[in-house]
Amino acid sequence: MIEFKDVTKSYPGSDTPALADFSLQMEHGEFIFLVGPSGAGKSTLIKLFFREQLPTEGQILFDGKNIATFEKAALLKHRRQIGMVFQDFRLLKQKTVFENVAFALEVLGKSAKEIQEKVPLALAKVGLADKGSSFPAELSGGEQQRVGVARALVKDPLILIADEPTGNLDRDTSWQLMELFETINQGGTTVIVATHAWDVVDRMQKRVISLEAGHLNRDEKRGSYRDEH
Amino acid sequence: MNINSLKYCLRQSVVSLKRNFWLAVVTSCIIAVSLAILGGFLLMAVNAGQLIRNVESNVEIGVFLYADADVSAVQKQINSLEGVNSVTFVSKDEGLVTFSNSLGDPALLAGLKGEDNPLPDAYRVKATDTALVAGLAESIRAMPGVEMADYGEELVGRILKITGWLNTLFVGISVLLALGAVFLIVTTIRLSVMARLEEIGIMKYLGASDWYIRFPFLLEGMAMGWVGTLVSTIALGLAYSKLATSLRQDAFAFFIRPVTSVEQLAPIFVGLLLLGTLMGGIGSLISVRKFLRV
Numbered sequence: 001m002i003e004f005k006d007v008t009k010s011y012p013g014s015d016t017p018a019l020a021d022f023s024l025q026m027e028h029g030e031f032i033f034l035v036g037p038s039g040a041g042k043s044t045l046i047k048l049f050f051r052e053q054l055p056t057e058g059q060i061l062f063d064g065k066n067i068a069t070f071e072k073a074a075l076l077k078h079r080r081q082i083g084m085v086f087q088d089f090r091l092l093k094q095k096t097v098f099e100n101v102a103f104a105l106e107v108l109g110k111s112a113k114e115i116q117e118k119v120p121l122a123l124a125k126v127g128l129a130d131k132g133s134s135f136p137a138e139l140s141g142g143e144q145q146r147v148g149v150a151r152a153l154v155k156d157p158l159i160l161i162a163d164e165p166t167g168n169l170d171r172d173t174s175w176q177l178m179e180l181f182e183t184i185n186q187g188g189t190t191v192i193v194a195t196h197a198w199d200v201v202d203r204m205q206k207r208v209i210s211l212e213a214g215h216l217n218r219d220e221k222r223g224s225y226r227d228e229h
Numbered sequence: 230m231n232i233n234s235l236k237y238c239l240r241q242s243v244v245s246l247k248r249n250f251w252l253a254v255v256t257s258c259i260i261a262v263s264l265a266i267l268g269g270f271l272l273m274a275v276n277a278g279q280l281i282r283n284v285e286s287n288v289e290i291g292v293f294l295y296a297d298a299d300v301s302a303v304q305k306q307i308n309s310l311e312g313v314n315s316v317t318f319v320s321k322d323e324g325l326v327t328f329s330n331s332l333g334d335p336a337l338l339a340g341l342k343g344e345d346n347p348l349p350d351a352y353r354v355k356a357t358d359t360a361l362v363a364g365l366a367e368s369i370r371a372m373p374g375v376e377m378a379d380y381g382e383e384l385v386g387r388i389l390k391i392t393g394w395l396n397t398l399f400v401g402i403s404v405l406l407a408l409g410a411v412f413l414i415v416t417t418i419r420l421s422v423m424a425r426l427e428e429i430g431i432m433k434y435l436g437a438s439d440w441y442i443r444f445p446f447l448l449e450g451m452a453m454g455w456v457g458t459l460v461s462t463i464a465l466g467l468a469y470s471k472l473a474t475s476l477r478q479d480a481f482a483f484f485i486r487p488v489t490s491v492e493q494l495a496p497i498f499v500g501l502l503l504l505g506t507l508m509g510g511i512g513s514l515i516s517v518r519k520f521l522r523v
């Protein structure tokens with residue numbers, strides 16, 4: 001369980017906090033959309049949970065433990081159970097698709113044998129089983145993002161977090177990607193997606209957490225992008 | 230850090246070294262030169278130390294008499310001085326034999342026997358204590374019939390003076406060069422870090438440990454240091470053994486016996502190897518700390 005308790009995050013040099021007195025609970029296995037206008041604090045929320053940033057005030061608990069207190073080893077363990085997907089894909093151009101996905105296991109010190117086993121499985125899950133030897137530049141945007149998802153998935157994370165993963169994709173491709181996330185969530189992985197793709201949010205009827213200027217503005221179990229009341 | 234990670238780090242270092250190949254070569258060369266100079270200085274210091282010790286432990290006053298001196302009177306006077314341990318008479322004929330033997334070829338001076346012998350009669354005087362040598366030499370010099378009394382004070386003084394100067398010079402030069410080398414390592418590693426900035430950013434999100442990210446750069450720096458040191462120690466070793474051999478065969482350098490004992494030389498060469506590796510490591514640590522926020 002992920003719990004934000006009265007979290008405030010102020011970046012140095014800006015007078016309004018990116019998150020202000022923010023509280024929230026997320027359960028294992030949930031599918032959650034983070035919505036809200038640009039600058040609302042979605043990325044900040046994600047960075048705080050990944051502990052890329054520390055909260056100015058308040059606590060973030062993961063399974064009851066305050067993640068701010070994690071020492072090196074515990075922090076690595078925390079981060080290793082989170083798979084990250086980015087708007088700009090962040091693939092390595094000089095590596096093939098296979099190598100990009102393998103990289104996620106390499107940096108964890110996994111054996112060549114394990115890499116040979118797991119990478120094809122991850123590529124198959126995202127529907128790119130036959131693209132292993134291609135380079136990112138040879139793929140469409142949607143395919144590149146699937147490589148990003150495969151790289152996040154290959155280490156079997158507890159939680160998959162995607163920050164505007166469809167920001168650079170067209171509508172059909174976005175929809176397919178969201179369906180992929182739903183499949184992954186059905187396998188038991190918690191999925192958190194920050195997005196502007198309102199039509200997808202409306203259609204999928206998942207939990208929607210809406211932020212506005214650093215405040216929690218709406219939290220609905222089967223919500224839509226905009227407030228309907 | 231397991232064996233898979235180690236393999237990865239090694240591979241990364243090799244890739245980086247290849248990418249910055251010429252810079253790495255130049256850096257290694259500078260390290261080699263600075264360490265060779267430092268090593269040359271250390272070898273010289275070891276040899277000078279041995280030379281001084283040789284001279285000091287054999288302090289013996291050589292007393293040379295005028296041709297018309299009263300040999301037995303002088304001996305009596307010397308014996309009466311306080312602090313004299315032994316007095317050995319070396320006749321001019323014995324002196325000639327010793328000298329020609331020391332030249333390695335007795336035949337060389339064969340023509341100078343008897344009346345033609347240019348050497349004076351002499352005494353070799355040993356003191357009971359090295360501290361008394363200077364005073365004894367002084368008293369002996371004042372005796373009638375004594376042309377000179379010498380115990381190599383000038384030699385010791387000159388060796389000390391020269392090595393003092395050279396010490397400062399060599400240490401200064403090698404410190405400057407070492408600083409330059411470390412700076413070059415910092416630059417090379419910085420380039421490697423810059424070339425991999427995107428990759429490093431991704432690695433952090435993938436949960437790579439700080440050490441996993443840093444280690445390839447550390448290896449890269451140490452490899453440059455190590456190559457440089459290897460080159461310099463090999464060059465220095467060859468040059469030194471050549472010099473030592475030719476000194477041994479040189480009749481006019483018979484008083485210089487180069488140090489060849491492994492116990493004395495090994496620490497120098499091992500020390501240089503460690504130092505070069507350390508310089509590489511320190512240079513890359515500086516660079517990684519400065520340019521790699523992990």
Ligand SMILES: Nc1ncnc2c1ncn2[C@@H]1O[C@H](COP(=O)(O)OP(=O)(O)O)[C@@H](O)[C@H]1O
Binds near residue numbers: 017036038041044
């Ligand atoms: N590293 C940062 N330094 C300073 N201000 C930041 C930083 N990151 C985000 N902000 C500010 O915090 C606020 C929230 O940003 P962000 O969390 O990126 O919002 P969102 O992802 O919802 O668009 C914005 O006003 C943004 O300008």
Ligand SMILES: [Mg+2]
Binds near residue numbers: 042043044
């Ligand atoms: Mg954002």
